[in-house]
Amino acid sequence: MSLPHAILTALLEKPSSGLELTRRFDKSIGFFWPATHQQIYRELGRLEASGHIRALQPEAPVRGQKKEYEVLPDGRAELARWTAEGAEPRAVREPLLLRLRAAAVVGADGLAAELERHLTLHREQLAGYREIERHDFPAERTDAGTRLQHAVLRAGIGLETFWVQWLAETLDTLETLEAPPPAAPAPSAPSAPSTPPASPASPASPTDPANGS
Amino acid sequence: MSLPHAILTALLEKPSSGLELTRRFDKSIGFFWPATHQQIYRELGRLEASGHIRALQPEAPVRGQKKEYEVLPDGRAELARWTAEGAEPRAVREPLLLRLRAAAVVGADGLAAELERHLTLHREQLAGYREIERHDFPAERTDAGTRLQHAVLRAGIGLETFWVQWLAETLDTLETLEAPPPAAPAPSAPSAPSTPPASPASPASPTDPANGS
DNA sequence: CAGCCTTATGCAACTAGTTGCATATCCTCT
């Protein structure tokens, strides 16, 4: 149950409407807890129903009209309770890693291009984070809240830095797999091709030891 | 739709029963794509129904009795197709980061202990990965499949290394927040306490600028 | 042979996240 607490945090930072929240999510909290506007509206409804937040405009449940929310004492208490609560770290769940694993068995065909693409994306994200850091956290020596927010941003920077590095490294590995040293020893039998152990439909091109189709 | 493909990969590496798969997930693929035995059984049923895998024992749908599966050509083809497919990187979704963000607004009360706990967990995980690396990937200079699997493991190592580092660093930050320099300047007015902007129930202990409850 | 533990398979209900679409208001341009 993280989304409602993310929303409470955002609303405490600044009372907002659903769309405003969505936009702010897109450029801060959403980096590590994305949410669509549909999710946010649903959750706002629940939070209002349970008395954690309330609309600023007392009467006006009109459909296409802006509706701003603020956090009630109950909501703040709930957020404080949740903050002190413990939870196990989340697993990674990055399909790209699964694809590598699969490629180890079934052939690494389109993989390099995909790694390249991710590398670009992560470089961009990293640049974006650095920009935010430069802009919002210049001197250090600030208050407690800001320091904590900075720590969160540093997590984003650290993670993106990791991905950029790992992707570059893995692309290297992939290249040496696809083009074994052309100047070195004999390129006749690169190594034991034990990868595709039992399967039909495996042409096994002789120029590519990684490949099963 | 990643789980079915994770299962296909695992089954290609070695035909197995549901429970065996579950155990193998727990110590390899599951590190970056966890799955419970219930999920796995359900998915095995679907994969069998769609002709991607089949049971090795032709007749014997007995309840408490082992049932092993192998991948069919169709399943291998599907896995190859999926491997070449592209997908956006997944967002992080780590509630701990949300908690930090919340703590910036609502007070960092139980946070240090929680960070400490995570630090221990990540150190253990990192040690586990290093152990696997030492044991399963000793010399390098191996075949393509193994190199790819090693790359995946390196991702795990890199991520855990990042977390260990970031948690240590953030714990430091947190300490300096909770105990401002006792030998340095005047501790009377640490800095602008703009953190809790609008809220009731905020005692604001004078010894802790980070705290709102 | 009865009881109990381990191995093994599986259903059902729930929760959370995703996707597609519907609809209302307000503002601007013609």
Add this chain to the structure above:
DNA sequence: AGAGGATATGCAACTAGTTGCATAAGGCTG
């Protein structure tokens, strides 16, 4: 005034992941 786009709220259906529990077979032990 009417058309069209931007702003804004929201429902509904679907998909995927989680949790709790039921049940059967097989082996070990008193």
